[in-house]
Amino acid sequence: MTSGTTTEHTREVVHEAARKARIASRVLAGLTTAQKDAALHAAADALLGSADKVLDANVEDLLVAKSAGIEESLLDRLRLTKSRVDGIASGLRQVAGLPDPIGTVIRGSTLPNGLAIRQVRVPLGVVGMVYEARPNVTVDAFGLALKSGNAVLLRGSSSAAHSNVALVEVLREALATQGIPEDAVQLLPSADRSSVTHLIQARGLVDVVIPRGGAGLINAVVRDATVPTIETGTGNCHLYVHSAADLDMAEKILINGKTRRPSVCNAIETVLVDDAIATTAVPHLIEALERHGVTVHGDLPGLVPANQKDWGEEYLTLDIALKVVEDLDAAVEHINTWGTGHTEAIVTGELAAAHEFTSRVDAAAVMVNASTAFTDGEQFGFGAEIGISTQKLHARGPMALPELTSTKWIVWGEGQIRPV
């Protein structure tokens, strides 16, 4: 088969899956909360019951990856263990425990002409997910989609293909036992890379695509998509140590934001130090960073020389850029120029500075005297999250169940017509 006909075939496979998902989504939209929660618990039970099958499949993926010479950090993302499967299953039970967003009345009124109007949360319909190695995303996305009444098309990494096939098989069987259409969750082929393209261009068949992964994946999806997308998870996050900062607090937040988990999107990538306290603060913070194994890039003597590339870099490693800024204005300017609109933080004891910073910095989350690591669905009290949106439309910041919904205006009348 030539590549062209492969692509043509893959397109038909993706479109057919989307059409089936649409049909399933009509049923999902009408399920009660009790039905959805029962299905989530059934899926959790099924995962535990089929753990061996899932782990066997995962071993196949691990063997392929190892023989391809994949590095250990990626292998670890790919790896499932009995305890990880337990964790994934209990994640489904947690989602079952969250409030059901569907049917919530957001606004409503009775118009002067007697029409009763109300805006109600409804599912989006068909949600596409494009993601990288971690197989837990397969189940997490299924759980959040089901609870919010959406059918989901999963396009995972080919490196996790065996694991994902096994997981989705278990989930679909569990749905069938509950009388819910199995097509509520479908795995798209990952062997042919073009399935991503067909998914993100299935306008009219798919309501939204959410990419989860590195900046490269996200940019490619957002650029080539004709289906609406939600940009997630690129975080070039800054900590600004203001002239009125408590230096010990700044150190504690800096070390937590940088070193807690360097590979996550809410990790600190640049620290800005106010010129007024630079003489004491800079050596203090550099010493603390180096003590924690962090390499500091900057334009000061003794640091790894930094250039513009460093200001725009999301290291995701134990590296950080450090810059002395003249004042709060310069800090805000730097952040609004180089930041990715994820999470930005200030440490200060001065109320006016805190207000200025929170109102002028343009980001999904702005922290005063708190670690950037708190931008997270679970930390915010939403339960599981589907990703952290860094775009301004639809959802910004941690996306949980309500962010997987749309709305519908329902209007009840008694024969009202509109005057000409």
Added chain:
Amino acid sequence: MTSGTTTEHTREVVHEAARKARIASRVLAGLTTAQKDAALHAAADALLGSADKVLDANVEDLLVAKSAGIEESLLDRLRLTKSRVDGIASGLRQVAGLPDPIGTVIRGSTLPNGLAIRQVRVPLGVVGMVYEARPNVTVDAFGLALKSGNAVLLRGSSSAAHSNVALVEVLREALATQGIPEDAVQLLPSADRSSVTHLIQARGLVDVVIPRGGAGLINAVVRDATVPTIETGTGNCHLYVHSAADLDMAEKILINGKTRRPSVCNAIETVLVDDAIATTAVPHLIEALERHGVTVHGDLPGLVPANQKDWGEEYLTLDIALKVVEDLDAAVEHINTWGTGHTEAIVTGELAAAHEFTSRVDAAAVMVNASTAFTDGEQFGFGAEIGISTQKLHARGPMALPELTSTKWIVWGEGQIRPV
């Protein structure tokens, strides 16, 4: 100059305007409600004071259009009169009277660790509008953008170029008198069609583009855009006359929805009649439609023969498609297949049918015993609207001030860090 360098030049003009808009947007985001309202009244005053200048420019557009043989209905959309300018100015004053969405706290809580989190409405930033002949959209979009703290880039029709230049000049001068950056409103060149492309592909410079106009314009913008867009105003709206319908009520709603203003997006384009009452209802409704000058397309004898094209057609004229459907299931199926997700209506006296219809029909607005003509920002009590969204992401249905905003999480702490 070759076409390539023209496009290159136009791109630079559009990008430069977007960069200036971004700078202006930072100032707009910090304005108080009183400052914005004062500017809206100043702009209204300026429009009235410069009405002659605006009308003179409009005459130039009209002369060009007439000599190009433009039809009268388009000329009428393009035409400004003293009374229309009055109406546009009072539209600005109405927007000044609307509540300011910026700063509204949508959600918030104090987390167990003491962090105070709140989600606050903030402006989107830079909004692009692409629209057709009507010059009033220039001022309406400016007013809604300003009140919601956004800078706006206007890409109007080349046929309204003189009018738009005059209007934007007046608006910018009014802003200057109020100490607000003039770049809050900028008109993009319309002579070179590529300015639309450059606007909708100015990713990172423009936060959202809203196309307003016919289906062709909207589809082209949505398809080619890399900037997030909001699909508006394509309405293939249905009225389903259920077996338990009051036939006089059905007639009244049908005639209102079809004939009140056939060219608007919430007009009825197809009437579905339940088979159980077809024998009496169909002749009754056809008679009423024909009495009001409506041409009925359908697969019944005596009608203009209809085919699949008619089910998908947004006539926007005194034409309608009529189809007999077996039952409510068939009606919902037809609507979810052929509708554009704008407004769908049922006439019925049966509660269960009304519930089924409102929950299963997938549209921005679903009406029970009311005219489709009510889907409108002003009718819903929102004041002016920027368009009616038919997409599911971000906004669905009439878009007013809150729909022109994004959100930001603001988190206040006292040094909290996240446990590893």
